Amino acid sequence: MRILLVEDEPSIADTLVYALKTERFEVEHSLTGGGALKLHADDPFDFVILDIGLPDMTGLEVCKQLRETSAVPILFLTARDGELDRVLGLEIGGDDYVTKPFSPREVVARVRAILRRSEGREERSGPSDEPTGDSDSPLAHDESAMRILCQGQALDLTAHEYKLLLVFLRRPNRVFTRDQLLDHAWEDPGAVTDRTIDAHIKTIRAKLRALCPGTEELIQTRRGLGYAYVP
Numbered sequence: 001m002r003i004l005l006v007e008d009e010p011s012i013a014d015t016l017v018y019a020l021k022t023e024r025f026e027v028e029h030s031l032t033g034g035g036a037l038k039l040h041a042d043d044p045f046d047f048v049i050l051d052i053g054l055p056d057m058t059g060l061e062v063c064k065q066l067r068e069t070s071a072v073p074i075l076f077l078t079a080r081d082g083e084l085d086r087v088l089g090l091e092i093g094g095d096d097y098v099t100k101p102f103s104p105r106e107v108v109a110r111v112r113a114i115l116r117r118s119e120g121r122e123e124r125s126g127p128s129d130e131p132t133g134d135s136d137s138p139l140a141h142d143e144s145a146m147r148i149l150c151q152g153q154a155l156d157l158t159a160h161e162y163k164l165l166l167v168f169l170r171r172p173n174r175v176f177t178r179d180q181l182l183d184h185a186w187e188d189p190g191a192v193t194d195r196t197i198d199a200h201i202k203t204i205r206a207k208l209r210a211l212c213p214g215t216e217e218l219i220q221t222r223r224g225l226g227y228a229y230v231p
Contacts, residue, residue, distance in 0.1 A: 001115065002026045004045040006036040006062065007077065008055050019104035033062040044070065047111060051077040052089065060088055067093040073114045087163060087184055090170065137231035138215050141169050150212040160185050161204050168219065168229030177226040201227060
């Protein structure tokens with residue numbers, strides 16, 4: 001597997017390159033977003049580790065440009081206070097994020113987990129206005145309209161409900177803790193309690209039940225752990 005690391009802090013980059021190569025990944029490092037885009041265009045990588053704070057453009061902009069032509073898995077590196085960046089990163093096509101400071105071992109573990117989930121996913125030939133999602137699932141994401149469809153009908157969701165359901169759709173079968181869901185869907189997770197997640201999940205299920213009876217069961221409660229979307 002060839003990994004493109006986009007990180008402008010040499011000390012962080014050196015540590016990650018060493019950790020990844022120890023795990024037998026091939027790694028190429030770019031200090032800038034523009035350089036990374038050129039490297040990927042010339043010879044596409046299997047995975048991208050992307051810092052959000054870069055000297056020439058944001059990692060979010062790099063992600064947007066990559067997503068115009070590629071479905072390469074992307075792991076964001078974010079600052080401790082970048083909750084909004086985390087949410088935006090996931091919404092525009094990132095697969096996961098790691099918050100600085102982090103353990104190189106954690107990054108390697110996240111890379112392997114994302115690669116396992118991404119097996120069989122093909123590169124996209126370009127942007128599409130068609131709703132995307134598992135063809136066997138009644139739920140689909142209409143990215144251009146920023147709405148989620150249930151059996152072809154648009155769900156009437158609040159902004160936080162939309163963000164929560166999108167997190168589930170992007171990572172089916174993965175169990176999310178309440179804290180993780182707060183990080184993904186709230187700009188300031190510390191301003192609300194984890195019981196806020198329970199309340200929103202309840203309303204999402206009610207809306208699914210009203211529009212497409214039976215689909216509310218797709219969001220499963222894992223007692224003592226959190227929630228998962230199981231299509």
